[in-house]
Amino acid sequence: MSPVRELCEVLERRRVGEYQALTLAAPQIAAAARPGQFVHLLAGEDRSFPLRRPFSIHRVERPGGSGGSVEVVFDVVGAGTRALAGLRPHDVVDALGPLGRAFDPPETPAGCLLVGGGYGTAPLFFLATELRARRCRVDFVIGAATAGRLLHAMEAERLGHSLTVTTDDGSAGRRGLVTDPLPELLAGPAAERVYACGPMPMLAAVSRVAAAAGVACQVAVEEQMACGTGICFSCVLPVGPGTPTRMARSCLEGPVFDGAAIAWAELGYPELEPAG
Numbered sequence: 098m099s100p101v102r103e104l105c106e107v108l109e110r111r112r113v114g115e116y117q118a119l120t121l122a123a124p125q126i127a128a129a130a131r132p133g134q135f136v137h138l139l140a141g142e143d144r145s146f147p148l149r150r151p152f153s154i155h156r157v158e159r160p161g162g163s164g165g166s167v168e169v170v171f172d173v174v175g176a177g178t179r180a181l182a183g184l185r186p187h188d189v190v191d192a193l194g195p196l197g198r199a200f201d202p203p204e205t206p207a208g209c210l211l212v213g214g215g216y217g218t219a220p221l222f223f224l225a226t227e228l229r230a231r232r233c234r235v236d237f238v239i240g241a242a243t244a245g246r247l248l249h250a251m252e253a254e255r256l257g258h259s260l261t262v263t264t265d266d267g268s269a270g271r272r273g274l275v276t277d278p279l280p281e282l283l284a285g286p287a288a289e290r291v292y293a294c295g296p297m298p299m300l301a302a303v304s305r306v307a308a309a310a311g312v313a314c315q316v317a318v319e320e321q322m323a324c325g326t327g328i329c330f331s332c333v334l335p336v337g338p339g340t341p342t343r344m345a346r347s348c349l350e351g352p353v354f355d356g357a358a359i360a361w362a363e364l365g366y367p368e369l370e371p372a373g
Contacts, residue, residue, distance in 0.1 A: 100196050100326075101125045107188045108166055110181075115245045116170050116216045117182045118155070119190075124165030126194045127157045132202075132224035133294075133317050133353040136167060136194035137325040140180045149193065150177050151322040151348070153294065155219040167194070170219040170248065196325050198353045200224050200292055200315055206232040208287035210312075211257070212303050213239045214275050214295025218248040220317055221294055225256045234258050234287055240275025240299075244268040258287075276302040283310035291315070293356070301366035304356030314356035320347040335360035 105121035112118075126136060137149035152169035159165060173182050184190065202224075203209070209228050211221045218239050225235045237253040240263035247262065247269060254260040261278050262270025271278065276299065282288055283306065293303040294317040307314035320332040325348045332347035334354070342360045345351065 100194050101129075102191070102193050105167075105190045105192045107184050107186050107190060109186060110184050113170060114248065116172050116248065117178075118168060118170050119181060119184065120156075120166055120168045121190055121192060122164055123167045123192055123194075124160040126192060127165035127167050128160050130154050130157050130167065130195040130223075131199035132227050133200035133220055133315075134195040134197045135322075135325075135352060136169065136192050137196060137322070138169070138181065138193075139191040140177075140184060140188075148177075149191075149325060150181070151196075151325055153217075153220040153317065153352075154195065154223055156223055167192075170216050172216050193325060197348055198351055200317070200353050202228060202231055203233060203290060206234075207289040208234040208236070209290045209292060210236050210238065210279075210282060210288045212275060212279070212291060212293040212295070212299075213237070213248070214299045215241045215246050216248055217295030217299075217317075217319060218253075219294070221292065222249060222252060222256065224292060225253075229256065236282065236287065237261065238263070238275055238278060238282065240264065240270075240295075242266065274302070275299060276306055279303065279306045280310065283307065283312050288312055291356075293317070295319070297364065298366060300356065301359075301361040301364070304359065304361065308357050315353055316356045316359070317352045318347055318354060318359075320352070322348045324348070335363040 109120040156168040237257040238261045241247045291314040300316040322332045327349040333344040335342040336345045
């Protein structure tokens with residue numbers, strides 16, 4: 098289904114820890130959305146921010162009694178997200194979506210390890226709901242710099258068979274990086290697929306660890322997408338196989354990629370270790 102443009106009424110805007118959550122009435126987008134896809138948002142009539150902002154879809158209510166809605170989670174990092182954080186119920190947001198390539202779920206029930214960093218964890222909750230509907234086992238590993246920057250740890254515990262939490266400063270869970278527990282978790286029989294979303298250095302490390310364990314890994318990359326439709330080529334990534342690599346547009350061929358296919362070394366991250 099092609100993406101649609103909807104002028105969406107704001108249903109709710111609230112704080113979620115150190116982040117912001119925005120819920121939009123978007124029945125057409127909600128009907129078609131799949132985990133891993135994103136929406137491109139433009140706040141109301143404010144033309145001082147002419148470019149849309151891409152946001153992963155965090156939660157969806159399919160059209161029905163409630164009409165259909167889409168929720169996104171974001172951090173306030175600049176003027177555009179600050180404008181979105183100032184929205185109130187009944188304000189209008191211009192939305193385009195759903196966009197991009199979604200996560201590819203297992204065809205049969207399988208053990209799935211979901212790895213998220215900071216607010217990058219957002220699309221994994223949508224994915225977890227879909228995986229559970231397919232009778233897959235879901236285990237979460239979520240990390241952040243501090244306890245306040247973890248996203249929905251209690252919900253991850255409710256949705257998952259298990260939850261592992263890491264923080265850089267040790268203020269919650271295990272002190273260290275979100276990738277630290279992965280070798281042990283991937284050594285068990287329950288981890289047959291890895292799905293990850295978060296900062297690019299984290300995704301490179303998750304891909305490396307998954308490859309070393311011989312476990313398939315899909316990552317949803319966080320790239321700036323000026324147009325969201327593949328026209329501007331501002332969000333390209335080097336992907337293989339093959340040398341030289343080719344440049345893939347994150348908004349069309351992604352944001353979900355095979356972690357082993359991205360040429361991380363060309364982006365300044367370590368080479369993938371061979372699967373062993």
